[in-house]
Amino acid sequence: xxxxxxxxxxxxxxxxxxxxxxxxxxxxxxxxxxxxxxxxxxxxxxxxxxxxxxxxxxxxxxxxxxxxxxxxxxxxxxxxxxxxxxxxxxxxxxxxxxxxxxxxxxxxxxxxxxxxxxxxxxxxxxxxxxxxxxxxxxxxxxxxxxxxxxxxxxxxxxxxxxxxxxxxxxxxxxxxxxxxxxxxxxxxxxxxxxxxxxxxxxxxxxxxxxxxxxxxxxxxxxxxxxxxxxxxxxxxxxxxxxxxxxxxxxxxxxxxxxxxxxxxxxxxxxxxxxxxxxxxxxxxxxxxxxxxxxxxxxxxxxxxxxxxxxxxxxxxxxxxxxxxxxxxxxxxx
Amino acid sequence: xxxxxxxxxxxxxxxxxxxxxxxxxxxxxxxxxxxxxxxxxxxxxxxxxxxxxxxxxxxxxxxxxxxxxxxxxxxxxxxxxxxxxxxxxxxxxxxxxxxxxxxxxxxxxxxxxxxxxxxxxxxxxxxxxxxxxxxxxxxxxxxxxxxxxxxxxxxxxxxxxxxxxxxxxxxxxxxxxxxxxxxxxxxxxxxxxxxxxxxxxxxxxxxxxxxxxxxxxxxxxxxxxxxxxxxxxxxxxxxxxxxxxxxxxxxxxxxxxxxxxxxxxxxxxxxxxxxxxxxxxxxxxxxxxxxxxxxxxxxxxxxxxxxxx
Numbered sequence: 095x096x097x098x099x100x101x102x103x104x105x106x107x108x109x110x111x112x113x114x115x116x117x118x119x120x121x122x123x124x125x126x127x128x129x130x131x132x133x134x135x136x137x138x139x140x141x142x143x144x145x146x147x148x149x150x151x152x153x154x155x156x157x158x159x160x161x162x163x164x165x166x167x168x169x170x171x172x173x174x175x176x177x178x179x180x181x182x183x184x185x186x187x188x189x190x191x192x193x194x195x196x197x198x199x200x201x202x203x204x205x206x207x208x209x210x211x212x213x214x215x216x217x218x219x220x221x222x223x224x225x226x227x228x229x230x231x232x233x234x235x236x237x238x239x240x241x242x243x244x245x246x247x248x249x250x251x252x253x254x255x256x257x258x259x260x261x262x263x264x265x266x267x268x269x270x271x272x273x274x275x276x277x278x279x280x281x282x283x284x285x286x287x288x289x290x291x292x293x294x295x296x297x298x299x300x301x302x303x304x305x306x307x308x309x310x311x312x313x314x315x316x317x318x319x320x321x322x323x324x325x326x327x328x329x330x331x332x333x334x335x336x337x338x339x340x341x342x343x344x345x346x347x348x349x350x351x352x353x354x355x356x357x358x359x360x361x362x363x364x365x366x367x368x369x370x371x372x373x374x375x376x377x378x379x380x381x382x383x384x385x386x387x388x389x390x391x392x393x394x395x396x397x398x399x400x401x402x403x404x405x406x407x408x409x410x411x412x413x414x415x416x417x418x419x420x421x422x423x424x425x426x427x
Numbered sequence: 428x429x430x431x432x433x434x435x436x437x438x439x440x441x442x443x444x445x446x447x448x449x450x451x452x453x454x455x456x457x458x459x460x461x462x463x464x465x466x467x468x469x470x471x472x473x474x475x476x477x478x479x480x481x482x483x484x485x486x487x488x489x490x491x492x493x494x495x496x497x498x499x500x501x502x503x504x505x506x507x508x509x510x511x512x513x514x515x516x517x518x519x520x521x522x523x524x525x526x527x528x529x530x531x532x533x534x535x536x537x538x539x540x541x542x543x544x545x546x547x548x549x550x551x552x553x554x555x556x557x558x559x560x561x562x563x564x565x566x567x568x569x570x571x572x573x574x575x576x577x578x579x580x581x582x583x584x585x586x587x588x589x590x591x592x593x594x595x596x597x598x599x600x601x602x603x604x605x606x607x608x609x610x611x612x613x614x615x616x617x618x619x620x621x622x623x624x625x626x627x628x629x630x631x632x633x634x635x636x637x638x639x640x641x642x643x644x645x646x647x648x649x650x651x652x653x654x655x656x657x658x659x660x661x662x663x664x665x666x667x668x669x670x671x672x673x674x675x676x677x678x679x680x681x682x683x684x685x686x687x688x689x690x691x692x693x694x695x696x697x698x699x700x701x702x703x704x705x706x707x708x709x710x711x712x713x714x715x716x717x718x719x720x721x722x723x724x725x726x727x728x729x730x731x732x733x734x735x736x
Contacts (some may be wrong), residue, residue, distance in 0.1 A: 153521050207718050210725045214464050214520050214664060218656040219721065225653045226714035233707035343653065347528045352527055393540050399533030403511055406518075406526040 099418040104362055111268060115261045123180055127264050128332070129380020133372045134267045135328045138274050138353040139370070140364035147350065148359035149282055150183035150314050151294030154218050156204070156224025157349050160197040160319040162231065162341025166413050167193040167339060169243040169336035176246050186249030190327055197323025199226075199317050205315035209308060221343050231338040242337020249331055271365070274321060279361055281317070290314050357414020366413045374398065431565045436686045437679065442571050444678025445578025449633035450655040451662065451670040452585055453626025459665030460601035461516050461619055466527040467507070468655070469648025470534035471627045475500050475634025476643040477538060480547040489552050496635050497628050504627020516619070528593075535645050546644035547637075574636050579717050581632065582671060589667055598622060602665055621722075654681075657713055661720050663727030673728060677713050684712040 110117075111130065118126045139161055146152040168189050180201025182188060208219045227237035232240055248257040257263050281287050293300045293307035300307050330336050339345070348371065378394035390397075409415065454468045478499050483492030490682045511530060515523050551570055558566035589595035597618055611613040634648075641647065658677050662669025688709040692701035720728060 135515070153524065155524065207722060211721060214458065215660055215721075215725070215727075217464065217520060217524060218660050219717070222653060222657050222714055222717060226711050229710035235706075251639045318658065341677055344528075344649075347525075350521070350525060351528070354521070358521075388540070393536050395532040395536040396540065399529040399531070399536065402529030403526045404534070406522045406529070407514055412520075 103417060107365075108272070110143050115264050125262060127260055129372065129376070131260075131332050132329075133368050134271050135325050135332065136349070136352065136372065137365040137368035138267075138271050138328070139322045139325035139339055140349050140356075140368050141271075141274055141278055141361075142318040142325070143283070143288075143349050144353050144359070144361075144364045145278060145318050148363070149287065149351055150290045150311060152209070152311060152315070153217050153350075154220040154315070154318075155209075155321055155343065155346050155350070156220035157318070158341045158343070158345035159224035159227045160201060160322035160335075161326035161329060162227065162338075163197045163200055163344070164193040164323035164328075165330035165336040166231065166237070166243075166326075167196055167323075168249060168327055168330035169245050170237060171249070172245045172247050173237065173243055173360065181335040184247055184250045186251040187287075189249050190324075193327040194320050197326070201316045201319025201323075202283075202312070203373050203390075205312050205319070209311050209315065221346065224341060224346055226341055228338050228343070229288055231341060238337070240338060242335060242339075245330060245334045245336065245350050248334070249327070263328075263331065267332075270324070270328065275361060275365070282361070286310065286313070313374050355405065355412045357412040360414045363412065363414055370413060374401075432686070433683075433727030434562075434565055435567060436683050438567060439571065440577065440679035441675065442678070443682055444584070444675035445575060446637055447635045447651070447658050447678055448578065448582060448671050448674035449629045450649065450651065451658040451674050452582075452667055453629040455548055455659045455662070455665055455667060455670045456598065456622055457626050458659070460598055460622060462603065462605075463512065463516055464520055464523050464527070465512065466524060466652065467530035468626070468630055469533050469652030471500060471504060471507075471630040471648070472634040472637075472651060473538065473645070473648035475631030476549070476638035476647065477547065477634075478631070479635035479638055480643050481542075481548045483549055483633075489549060489555070492549075493635050494595070496631055500631025500634075501624045501628040504630075505620055505624045507627075508623040510593060512623070513616070521733075529552045531649070534648075536646050544645065546642045547638075549638045549643060551573035551639050552555055555639075568670055570639060577632075577636065580684070581629070585629075585667065594621075603700065654713070657717050659727075660718055661727055663729040666729040669727055677716070680716060681709075681713050685709045688712075 111134070114130055115127050118124050139157065143154065143157045146154050146157075169182040171185075171189045171192070174180045204220065204223045207218055208223065209220060222389070231237070237243055251257060255262050255266055280384045282291070289300065289305050289307070289310045293305070293310065297307055329340070337379070352367035352371045353364050354367070356363030356365065362413075375394070375398075378397055379391050381389075381391040381394070383390040405412065448713075450472060453471075454465065455464055457468075475496055479489075479492050479496040481492075482495045482499075483489050485671075486492055501534055507530070511526065517527055525655065555570040555573055558568050559572065561567050561572075568664070585676065587595075589598060597608065597613060599617060601615065601622075605615065633651075637647075637651075654677065658673045661672055662671075662673030689701055690734075691706040692705050692708070695701075696704065724730075
């Protein structure tokens with residue numbers, strides 16, 4: 095394997111991320127471990143969405159729904175364990191399997207209907223379905239409705255990993271991301287990945303050589319949903335809280351922003367995008383500038399919104415295009 | 428079942444349907460002729476409500492406020508089109524979704540900056556703020572009745588413009604073949620800008636009429652945007668007729684479902700579980716409808732002719 099400049103940059107990033115908890119220990123400020131945990135979870139979710147948008151050309155605008163499902167499984171498990179004394183519902187493995195199955199099943203149903211449509215219909219339908227789940231979460235009084243659920247106990251992994259320990263949780267998230275990236279790399283290189291990519295560039299030709307894109311797309315949709323559900327499982331354990339806002343459609347928009355910021359259809363793009371997104375959010379909202387008695391940082395989206403339009407109009411390949419060895423031609427999505 | 432209550436709910440559903448139609452008409456026109464998905468359409472609805480609240484405050488009259496709001500939102504729509512959206516027509520839908528998402532963030536934040544985080548209310552004049560008996564024993568608010576009348580008038584006017592006037596002819600021609608009408612010497616840029624402004628004004632009209640009933644607040648555009656998307660997906664993107672029929676269906680099902688589902692569920696389930704399940708199920712109703720329609724007709728009920736997408 096030839097080491098390119100780009101490869102070196104990626105390696106440095108992963109070494110940095112891998113040693114981060116010790117760096118923050120050394121700095122005596124564990125705030126950044128929590129912040130980076132959040133970034134990496136978002137990166138996992140964005141990577142799964144990149145399979146659909148970047149490689150498959152399926153602009154799903156409801157991906158936050160699966161994060162929400164994964165997170166709600168943890169929340170509901172902890173709720174019943176705490177309120178009704180049902181101990182097995184706090185079992186992390188039960189929660190994990192339930193989170194994966196639930197998100198896969200919902201992705202299967204939503205995908206089966208949505209993938210019958212194309213283009214703008216697909217965007218709107220995935221968005222509408224995620225809003226349906228959002229309103230469902232808002233409507234269920236038992237699980238806190240609008241206010242959400244506070245998770246009093248994190249998933250019990252039976253002594254294998256202690257999720258209450260910030261460092262263990264961080265490494266679980268970090269290695270999950272590494273695994274998801276590796277899995278995605280293999281998946282995209284496989285025949286399955288070739289069909290997914292081929293159906294994006296030329297669906298008619300794909301049919302002509304004997305593949306039915308629908309089935310492959312549906313499988314990709316379910317895989318992406320399941321990985322996002324896993325991200326939700328991690329997110330609930332990180333934030334000890336789950337509320338309907340986690341599956342609001344604007345959260346799905348955030349994930350798409352991350353993918354575009356990082357560079358579409360690039361394996362590491364979503365990771366860079368997630369870092370850039372959260373950093374921008376943190377930086378812009380803490381601008382110390384005050385104009386006419388109004389703090390600029392408080393209205394950071396006033397800057398972020400136009401910035402987004404600017405990126406879309408003038409920097410199509412996002413961060414990817416600034417890294418050395420970028421592809422000259424972006425082949426569309 | 429209480430028939431008077433039923434009648435009131437049907438009228439409410441009709442009124443919601445007409446509001447949705449005003450939004451859906453603009454969105455579906457913009458999509459139909461420019462192949463452009465505009466998520467910020469809900470923001471124009473919100474601006475309509477805020478402008479109206481402000482103008483009503485200045486002039487002391489809701490009617491004058493409303494009349495001033497329409498050209499204001501029309502102009503705002505044109506400014507947004509010229510500055511931000513014009514360069515997006517040739518881009519793919521992902522770019523359009525993202526850029527207009529950026530616009531939503533901008534509008535919400537700008538609104539919070541200008542009008543503050545607390546919602547506003549729009550005071551109604553006395554003659555709109557009372558009830559009339561539509562049939563003996565069934566009082567109904569005059570303002571809601573006014574919304575129904577205005578909605579029907581605008582729908583008729585829109586039908587007339589699109590099917591009988593030169594502008595409408597150009598719009599229809601643009602929807603079926605953009606390059607061709609450009610080649611025939613029509614200033615297509617100007618046409619796009621005008622249509623966008625028209626759509627914005629319709630959204631503003633919906634916003635100023637919804638303002639006094641719901642509250643004028645940040646984010647009001649987003650919840651109704653999703654409903655509007657459902658409407659145009661069910662109706663068939665690009666079809667005004669489809670948008671009208673789907674809007675009325677969605678309005679009726681949503682409103683009537685919300686008020687009668689608990690009673691219906693109580694017939695099957697225990698009181699307790701009916702009370703728990705009803706709110707969740709009734710908010711899912713229209714999405715189930717959408718899924719059903721798409722399962723049978725993936726292009727919506729009235730796919731516009733000549734669109735093979």
